[in-house]
Amino acid sequence: MDPSAGASPFFGERFHRDPAAVYRRLRRDHGPVAPIQLEGGVPAWCVLGYREVHHVVGNPELFTRDPRRWNQWHRVPEDWSLRAYVEPRPSALLADVHEHRTRAPVVHDALATVDPFEISGAVERICDTLIDRFAGRGFADLVVEYTHQIPLLAMAKIYGLPDDDVPMLTHDVALSGQEGEEAVRAHERTVRRMLRLVRERRADPSGDLVSYLVEHPIGFSEDEIAADLFITLGKAHLTTSDWMANALRLMLTEARFAIDLAGGRGSVGHALNEVLWEDTPTQNQVGRWANQDVQLGGKPIRRGDLLVLGLAAANADPQVRPHGHEGATGNHAHLSFSHGEYGCPYAAQEIARTITTTGIEVLLDRLPDTTLGVDPEDLTWRPSLLMRGLTSLPVTFAPH
Numbered sequence: 001m002d003p004s005a006g007a008s009p010f011f012g013e014r015f016h017r018d019p020a021a022v023y024r025r026l027r028r029d030h031g032p033v034a035p036i037q038l039e040g041g042v043p044a045w046c047v048l049g050y051r052e053v054h055h056v057v058g059n060p061e062l063f064t065r066d067p068r069r070w071n072q073w074h075r076v077p078e079d080w081s082l083r084a085y086v087e088p089r090p091s092a093l094l095a096d097v098h099e100h101r102t103r104a105p106v107v108h109d110a111l112a113t114v115d116p117f118e119i120s121g122a123v124e125r126i127c128d129t130l131i132d133r134f135a136g137r138g139f140a141d142l143v144v145e146y147t148h149q150i151p152l153l154a155m156a157k158i159y160g161l162p163d164d165d166v167p168m169l170t171h172d173v174a175l176s177g178q179e180g181e182e183a184v185r186a187h188e189r190t191v192r193r194m195l196r197l198v199r200e201r202r203a204d205p206s207g208d209l210v211s212y213l214v215e216h217p218i219g220f221s222e223d224e225i226a227a228d229l230f231i232t233l234g235k236a237h238l239t240t241s242d243w244m245a246n247a248l249r250l251m252l253t254e255a256r257f258a259i260d261l262a263g264g265r266g267s268v269g270h271a272l273n274e275v276l277w278e279d280t281p282t283q284n285q286v287g288r289w290a291n292q293d294v295q296l297g298g299k300p301i302r303r304g305d306l307l308v309l310g311l312a313a314a315n316a317d318p319q320v321r322p323h324g325h326e327g328a329t330g331n332h333a334h335l336s337f338s339h340g341e342y343g344c345p346y347a348a349q350e351i352a353r354t355i356t357t358t359g360i361e362v363l364l365d366r367l368p369d370t371t372l373g374v375d376p377e378d379l380t381w382r383p384s385l386l387m388r389g390l391t392s393l394p395v396t397f398a399p400h
């Protein structure tokens with residue numbers, strides 16, 4: 001069956017206004033696997049069921065990460081906004097299962113060399129410096145001036161990049177996730193900077209993450225390391241920034257997470273975990289491709305069909321969470337980090353957790369009287385199929 005038959009649009013104003021309502025409607029009409037149309041009428045399946053997503057990501061031989069298998073390449077326009085997510089690249093992280101199985105764990109091990117105490121101290125200093133810039137003013141935009149800045153500043157420390165490089169890097173990594181000519185140039189500039197970093201470490205290893213990759217006996221090429229350093233930056237940036245901002249929004253708008261000096265710290269961990277269930281930054285992942293004809297959730301998937309992983313929809317699956325958000329606290333079985341061989345590496349999750357927790361705790365310590373500067377209904381979200389994050393989070397506080 002052509003998945004475009006009876007497919008619902010998975011883009012546009014209606015989708016972006018309330019994606020959770022779209023997931024609910026798709027589940028009601030089609031069950032755990034629904035035919036969808038991506039931008040430009042490109043057909044795909046959205047996997048909405050928790051068990052079905054788990055099955056797909058747990059079987060990378062059957063559901064490959066390799067976009068070259070796609071049976072719809074002929075329908076993909078040159079300027080397609082999701083092209084960056086389906087374009088094959090010379091990378092261990094994006095490689096097909098056999099190569100990924102041998103090479104990606106080396107990148108995961110490199111991330112595990114990061115010392116959590118060192119990174120938490122570095123993030124504290126980063127957060128203090130950012131807060132110093134607006135603390136005297138009495139108001140700030142916590143997305144633009146705070147959460148959006150922190151993850152890449154932290155990753156630059158982890159990569160051992162000089163502070164002077166960071167503003168350009170932040171600008172380019174953010175830009176490269178968008179569309180158009182400028183985005184392509186920003187991507188090329190960042191990869192070139194990563195390549196220079198790889199060569200610097202080859203000439204003068206310093207025992208850090210990049211040196212680990214350069215010196216590893218597996219023998220990565222310089223291009224491969226540069227691609228994987230870039231991909232890791234991209235994976236870290238909006239995911240962590242949106243995670244932090246979505247948790248702050250919860251803390252600023254919902255009484256049970258209300259920020260106050262006494263209660264604030266206790267609720268940080270709860271808010272962070274609840275966000276990953278209720279309002280995950282990683283809404284949908286593009287994707288997986290069926291390696292053979294197969295039935296999934298009662299639907300006939302054809303060899304080469306694209307499956308979009310509906311991580312947010314799976315987290316809300318009534319089959320596994322019949323009582324809504326009850327029970328989310330302390331339960332880490334959400335799929336926001338995906339799962340399986342291509343899921344977010346455990347070491348990366350720990351780095352992300354350190355960054356988000358530290359970012360929120362430093363803010364609470366420094367500006368404990370922070371309140372939302374606009375009505376919650378006036379907050380706006382970036383229009384994105386893949387990620388859910390605020391465009392801005394205006395707050396006020398007493399000037400310090």
Ligand code: HEM
Nearest residue numbers: 093104235236239240282336337338342343344348351352
């Ligand atoms: C410092 C922060 C982070 C770093 C360095 C990082 C790094 C990575 C890397 C290297 C991968 C690819 C793994 C592989 O293919 O072997 C990955 C995948 C992934 N990460 Fe993270 N990550 C970070 C934060 C996050 C956060 C906060 C979330 C969600 C809340 C997240 C969700 C994911 C997901 C869903 C995937 C799978 C993507 C796919 O299937 O294409 N990551 N991450």
